[in-house]
Amino acid sequence: MDGGTSCRAAAAHFEVSTSSAIRWRRLAPQHGQVVARPRGGDRHSGKIGAHGDFIKGLVTELGDITLVEVQARLMERGAPVGIVTVHRFFARHGIMRKKNLGTRSSKIGPTS
Structure with missing residues (x-):
C-alpha cells in the first residue's frame, strides 16, 4: 500500500x-510496520487467575467441592466465569478432582 497502491486495490490483491x-x-504510521496480532490463545485465565488464592483456599478447606460449587462461590464474589474456565484453572494448576470409588464393581465377569 505504501508503493502508491490504493487501499481498494490492496484489499482486492490480499x-x-x-x-x-x-x-x-491507518495503523502503519502508529506502529512503524503493520503486522497482525497473534491469533488464538487464552484470553480468560486472567479473569479467574485474580481469584486463584481464593479457589485454592476453597479446595484446601472443602476437599470435596465440585466445579459447579466453585463457580457459584466465584459468582458470589462478582466473578462470573464459565464452568470450563473453572475446569481449565484446575487443570493449569494441577488440581485433580477424581471421584474415589469406595466400593468394588458388582460385575463379576463378562456375560455371554
Whole structure:
C-alpha cells in the first residue's frame, strides 16, 4: 500500500475487505510496520487467575467441592466465569478432582 497502491486495490490483491485494508493503512504510521496480532490463545485465565488464592483456599478447606460449587462461590464474589474456565484453572494448576470409588464393581465377569 505504501508503493502508491490504493487501499481498494490492496484489499482486492490480499482478498480482504476494503475497510480492513483502510484500518491496516491507518495503523502503519502508529506502529512503524503493520503486522497482525497473534491469533488464538487464552484470553480468560486472567479473569479467574485474580481469584486463584481464593479457589485454592476453597479446595484446601472443602476437599470435596465440585466445579459447579466453585463457580457459584466465584459468582458470589462478582466473578462470573464459565464452568470450563473453572475446569481449565484446575487443570493449569494441577488440581485433580477424581471421584474415589469406595466400593468394588458388582460385575463379576463378562456375560455371554
